Every structure is written in C-alpha cells, then in structure tokens.
Amino acid sequence: MIKTAIALAHPNIAFIKYWGDKDSDLRIPANGSISMNLDSLYSRTEVTFDSSFEKDELILDGQDPGEKAVKRVTRFLDHVRLMAGIPNFARVSSENNFPTGSGIASSASAFAALSLAASTAAGLELDEAALSRLARRGSGSACRSVPAGFVEWQAGQDDESSYAFSIGPRDHWELIDCIAIVSQEHKGIGSQDGHLLAETSLVQKIRVVDTPRRLDICRQAILNRDFEAFAEVVELDSNLMHAVMMTSQPQLYYWQPATLGVMQAVSEWRKSGTLVCFTIDAGPNVHVITLEESSPKVIADLLQIPGVSKVLVSRPGTRVRLVSE
Amino acid sequence: MIKTAIALAHPNIAFIKYWGDKDSDLRIPANGSISMNLDSLYSRTEVTFDSSFEKDELILDGQDPGEKAVKRVTRFLDHVRLMAGIPNFARVSSENNFPTGSGIASSASAFAALSLAASTAAGLELDEAALSRLARRGSGSACRSVPAGFVEWQAGQDDESSYAFSIGPRDHWELIDCIAIVSQEHKGIGSQDGHLLAETSLVQKIRVVDTPRRLDICRQAILNRDFEAFAEVVELDSNLMHAVMMTSQPQLYYWQPATLGVMQAVSEWRKSGTLVCFTIDAGPNVHVITLEESSPKVIADLLQIPGVSKVLVSRPGTRVRLVSE
Numbered sequence: 001m002i003k004t005a006i007a008l009a010h011p012n013i014a015f016i017k018y019w020g021d022k023d024s025d026l027r028i029p030a031n032g033s034i035s036m037n038l039d040s041l042y043s044r045t046e047v048t049f050d051s052s053f054e055k056d057e058l059i060l061d062g063q064d065p066g067e068k069a070v071k072r073v074t075r076f077l078d079h080v081r082l083m084a085g086i087p088n089f090a091r092v093s094s095e096n097n098f099p100t101g102s103g104i105a106s107s108a109s110a111f112a113a114l115s116l117a118a119s120t121a122a123g124l125e126l127d128e129a130a131l132s133r134l135a136r137r138g139s140g141s142a143c144r145s146v147p148a149g150f151v152e153w154q155a156g157q158d159d160e161s162s163y164a165f166s167i168g169p170r171d172h173w174e175l176i177d178c179i180a181i182v183s184q185e186h187k188g189i190g191s192q193d194g195h196l197l198a199e200t201s202l203v204q205k206i207r208v209v210d211t212p213r214r215l216d217i218c219r220q221a222i223l224n225r226d227f228e229a230f231a232e233v234v235e236l237d238s239n240l241m242h243a244v245m246m247t248s249q250p251q252l253y254y255w256q257p258a259t260l261g262v263m264q265a266v267s268e269w270r271k272s273g274t275l276v277c278f279t280i281d282a283g284p285n286v287h288v289i290t291l292e293e294s295s296p297k298v299i300a301d302l303l304q305i306p307g308v309s310k311v312l313v314s315r316p317g318t319r320v321r322l323v324s325e
Numbered sequence: 326m327i328k329t330a331i332a333l334a335h336p337n338i339a340f341i342k343y344w345g346d347k348d349s350d351l352r353i354p355a356n357g358s359i360s361m362n363l364d365s366l367y368s369r370t371e372v373t374f375d376s377s378f379e380k381d382e383l384i385l386d387g388q389d390p391g392e393k394a395v396k397r398v399t400r401f402l403d404h405v406r407l408m409a410g411i412p413n414f415a416r417v418s419s420e421n422n423f424p425t426g427s428g429i430a431s432s433a434s435a436f437a438a439l440s441l442a443a444s445t446a447a448g449l450e451l452d453e454a455a456l457s458r459l460a461r462r463g464s465g466s467a468c469r470s471v472p473a474g475f476v477e478w479q480a481g482q483d484d485e486s487s488y489a490f491s492i493g494p495r496d497h498w499e500l501i502d503c504i505a506i507v508s509q510e511h512k513g514i515g516s517q518d519g520h521l522l523a524e525t526s527l528v529q530k531i532r533v534v535d536t537p538r539r540l541d542i543c544r545q546a547i548l549n550r551d552f553e554a555f556a557e558v559v560e561l562d563s564n565l566m567h568a569v570m571m572t573s574q575p576q577l578y579y580w581q582p583a584t585l586g587v588m589q590a591v592s593e594w595r596k597s598g599t600l601v602c603f604t605i606d607a608g609p610n611v612h613v614i615t616l617e618e619s620s621p622k623v624i625a626d627l628l629q630i631p632g633v634s635k636v637l638v639s640r641p642g643t644r645v646r647l648v649s650e
Binding site for chain 2: 203232240247255261267
C-alpha cells in the first residue's frame with residue numbers, strides 16, 4: 001500500500017539567534033530563540049513510503065543532491081519509521097520557491113515540511129509540539145517553522161522539552177522582512193558545522209548566559225509591538241552571534257563587505273527616525289526589518305547600496321501545513 | 326627665561342588591544358596591552374614655557390585645533406607644571422608627517438612627544454617609566470610610544486604601577502606593518518569616548534578576564550619570533566575588541582565595507598601559506614602585518630582590493646627622543 005503526503009513550510013528569520021548546542025545529536029540548543037516565519041518563501045515537500053522501494057530516494061529542486069544530503073534525510077526518516085513502526089523506504093521530493101544558493105537557508109523550511117509530510121505519510125498524527133520536536137532533529141531551526149507567525153523555541157533540557165510554539169499569530173504585527181541579497185555564493189562553512197565551533201569562542205558562554213534576558217526583552221517587544229525596543233535587542237543579538245563566530249577557532253566570517261554597508265545604512269536610517277533594524281543569519285544577506293508603511297522607501301534605498309543585487313520581501317508566515325497538490 | 330624642547334615620537338599599533346578603563350581620569354586601563362612602534366610615522370612637538378605667555382597656546386599641523394583640543398592639552402600641561410613646580414604657560418606646536426584624518430590615530434605619538442618635550446622644557450628629567458606614566462595621562466596608548474620597539478603596557482592598579490616598557494628592541498623581529506588606508510574620513514566616535522562605552526558590552530568582561538592569557542601568548546610569540554602563534558592571537562584579539570564595540574550600547578562600528586574585504590583577503594592569503602595577519606584599531610584602516618620578504622607582494626595585492634586607496638608601510642620604530650631642530 002502506497003502512502004503519500006505533501007506539506008508546505010516557510011523558512012524563518014531569527015530575532016534572537018540559535019547558535020551552538022547543548023546536545024548536537026539531538027540538537028538541543030545552547031539557548032532559546034525567537035523568530036518569525038516568512039510567508040513569501042516556502043519549501044514544498046512530498047513523501048511517499050512504499051514497500052516496493054529498495055532504498056530512500058531524495059530529489060531536491062529536481063536534482064540528486066548528493067550522498068551527504070541523502071544520509072541526513074535517511075537518518076531523519078529512520079526516526080520517523082521507528083516512531084511509526086513501519087519498515088518501508090521513502091521517496092522524498094522537495095522544492096523551494098527561492099533559488100538554492102540564493103543565500104536563504106532552506107534547511108528550516110525543508111525539514112519542517114519533511115516532518116509533516118513524512119509523519120503523515122507514515123500514518124502518524126503528531127500534535128504541534130511533537131511535530132516541532134521531530135523537525136528539530138532534522139535541523140534545529142526547523143522546529144521554529146512548525147508553529148505559526150511569531151515563534152519561540154524553548155531550549156529545554158532533552159528531546160521532550162525542546163520545541164517551539166507560537167507567541168503571536170501572523171497578523172499580530174505587520175513587520176516586513178526586506179532581505180537584501182548581497183551574495184549568491186554558497187557559504188564557506190555551513191551552519192551545521194558552525195554550531196560545533198560555538199564553544200571555541202570566549203564570547204559564547206556570556207552570550208548564552210545572557211540569553212534569557214534578551215528573550216524577555218524581545219518577546220515583550222513583540223507582544224507590545226514596541227519597535228524601538230525590538231530593534232535594539234535584535235541588532236544586539238545578531239552582533240553577539242557574529243561576535244561568537246568571528247572569535248571562534250577557526251574564526252568564521254559570514255559577513256561580506258556589502259553586508260556591513262547595509263548594516264551601517266540601516267543604523268543611519270534608524271537614527272534619522274525610520275523604524276528599521278537589521279539581523280543577519282549564518283550568511284551574508286541582511287534581513288532588514290521594518291513596518292508596512294516604511295517598506296517601499298526601505299526597499300528602494302536598499303537597492304541603491306553597492307553590492308545589493310536584489311531585495312526579497314516577506315510578511316509574517318503561517319504554520320507548516322498539508323497541501324493536496 | 327625661555328625654555329624650549331622639541332621631541333619626536335612614533336605612533337604604535339597594538340597587537341593586544343587597550344579598550345576600556347579601570348580609572349578613566351588617570352587612564353588606568355581595564356587590561357594590559359602589547360604594541361609595536363611605527364618608524365615611518367611620527368609626531369614632532371615643540372614646547373616653550375615662558376613667563377610672558379598669558380595662556381597656553383596650541384598649534385596642530387599649523388592650525389588652531391579648537392577649544393576641545395586646547396583644554397585637553399592644558400589639563401596635561403597643568404600636571405607637568407605641578408610636577409615641575411613652575412607657573413608658566415606654554416606654547417605647543419605639533420606636526421605629524423602623516424595627514425590628520427588619514428585614519429591613523431595621532432594621539433599616541435602626539436602625547437608621547439608632548440610628554441618628553443614638555444617635561445624637558447619644564448626642567449624635569451624623567452626616567453622612561455615616569456615618562457610613560459606621564460604620557461598615559463594624555464592618551465592611554467601614548468604610554469606605549471615612549472619605550473622602543475616592541476612594548477608592553479602593564480595595566481597596573483594606580484598611577485605608579487601603570488606604564489609601558491620595551492620587551493624587544495626595534496631590530497628584534499623584522500615585522501612590517503602595511504597599513505591599508507580605506508577611509509580618509511574622521512571617525513564617528515573617537516576612541517576617547519569609545520573607551521567609556523566598553524563596559525556597556527557583555528563581551529568586555531570576558532575579554533578583560535582572558536587578557537592575561539592572550540598577553541602571554543603574544544609576548545612569547547614575539548620573543549620566539551613565532552609568526553603563526555602571533556597571527557592567531559593578534560587577529561583574535563582584534564576581533565574581540567571589535568566584538569565589544571559592536572555590542573556596546575550604543576553599538577560602535579569602526580569597520581567599513583572595505584575593512585572587511587581586506588580582513589577576508591588576509592585570511593585567505595594566510596591559509597595559502599603567506600605569513601600575514603591583520604589587526605584593526607578604533608578606525609576603518611587595516612594594519613596588515615607581515616615579514617620583510619613577503620611585504621612587496623602583500624602591498625601589491627592590498628592595492629588590488631576594492632576600497633583600498635593607498636598603503637603606508639612601516640617597520641618597528643624606536644623610542645621617543647629629543648631632537649635639536
């Protein structure tokens with residue numbers, strides 16, 4: 001008997017970042033984090049379990065993604081098979097509506113969509129927390145793409161306690177993420193490997209110890225729609241993560257020259273009264289967060305900055321969901 | 326009776342940085358530091374005390390530098406007058422052989438030269454430690470421009486114990502500092518004000534606590550002429566200081582986009598086997614440290630990087646000294 005399911009999930013942008021693990025196998029993070037799903041970007045993932053398959057197969061954007069990616073997905077599917085008590089291999093086909101290598105990380109949306117599609121196709125009915133925990137095993141930040149809108153991932157201590165939940169629906173606050181694309185290049189060091197280096201930085205320990213304070217400020221700023229408090233903690237948190245990266249051994253540099261150009265322009269714009277701030281993940285592109293009314297000018301001004309090739313625009317996105325086609 | 330003295334001093338580049346004070350009035354630093362004097366750059370300062378002068382006068386590069394600079398120098402001269410027991414006002418004329426606003430900080434060389442010229446003109450004969458302590462009151466890092474060659478500033482606890490001494494003469498190691506000039510602009514926030522913000526960063530405390538370890542590594546690397554150990558600790562230390570700056574409240578950004586371009590190029594060159602590393606003070610220019618034999622290629626390659634307008638080259642410099650003309 002053939003069982004198929006298709007799911008769609010959005011990537012998310014972290015306002016309080018995840019960097020470093022307490023347990024890298026289970027992806028129990030060193031600290032909690034807060035993010036927003038990005039509705040204009042998505043991964044669509046189809047999973048079929050069939051007793052006639054002789055191995056797991058993976059197609060990403062129509063292509064064979066290579067052995068490393070297949071191993072990662074097989075390990076994830078092994079866990080789903082164990083949970084569901086089924087022996088069958090699977091065929092997985094996943095597509096992103098944003099180009100791979102555009103500098104937008106696809107692992108969060110891909111593993112969130114895979115979690116729902118694979119668990120459904122395997123006959124499981126997981127509640128949101130269980131689905132978030134499952135997604136976390138594939139890629140830490142994927143657990144935040146499971147719930148809707150504005151999301152907090154409680155770090156927890158173990159597999160049971162480490163999952164994400166919504167702290168506000170997508171229409172809670174009309175933030176706009178204007179993603180300034182400054183590089184189409186693949187990153188030198190993927191975030192999977194980067195997480196393992198976090199502990200080699202002096203800065204990581206103090207960043208982690210201070211995180212509950214920053215989480216409180218960020219959560220309250222979102223709940224109160226207080227852009228100024230939000231902007232300050234979001235930029236501080238981004239800079240703290242990049243401070244860890246740049247003081248790791250070896251040092252990790254995710255910023256490009258144009259990244260810094262955008263950061264400095266955004267700082268100037270905010271000083272001049274525009275409600276705008278930046279945050280940067282493990283890559284060179286700059287997520288420039290603003291409000292609906294300011295966004296046309298912000299987008300136009302970003303496109304004037306040397307090195308910015310385009311701007312992707314996204315509003316808060318909903319939760320992972322099943323689709324029929 | 327007219328008393329005049331002229332002194333010449335070099336700026337220095339810090340390998341282990343000074344950032345933040347235990348006592349900002351006395352400029353007792355939060356942590357010790359290590360530097361090298363730069364022989365191709367200098368400040369030349371002439372001081373005359375005369376009972377006929379009715380106030381202190383200051384000329385910098387032939388111009389009136391404004392009230393703020395005069396106040397700073399007068400406060401410094403008050404201390405010299407107190408030490409020497411003289412009441413006279415002074416005329417101070419100082420010139421740099423590098424353009425003001427070239428992004429090379431002149432306060433270290435200017436106050437080192439002023440310390441020797443003013444104390445001599447006031448009739449004092451200070452030993453090196455006392456001269457270094459005096460220079461420290463004018464500008465913290467000026468204390469490191471008093472002794473020769475490779476210099477360590479022991480943080481100390483009070484005015485008596487906080488001064489710099491040579492850990493190696495200028496010919497100890499043939500390092501070359503290739504200063505990639507990426508901006509002629511004046512800094513947004515001077516280092517005087519920046520020091521006061523250090524404590525608002527989470528990162529400062531851990532940076533300071535760890536400094537004795539980095540000082541040991543750097544000192545040993547210099548004494549053993551071990552470039553690889555030197556390069557690693559110098560880049561880490563520079564990134565740690567900028568991590569403090571970028572996580573201060575308000576955040577301080579001294580890097581420009583081209584600064585990051587040079588940093589990343591230098592990292593690549595070292596990975597390819599060139600003995601080269603970078604360090605960046607409270608400004609956008611990049612001090613690219615290499616050895617004599619590698620310097621022609623490093624300079625040529627630096628000039629190819631977008632945003633690098635010129636490269637100043639310097640070998641290790643000697644101590645502050647009196648000159649006759």
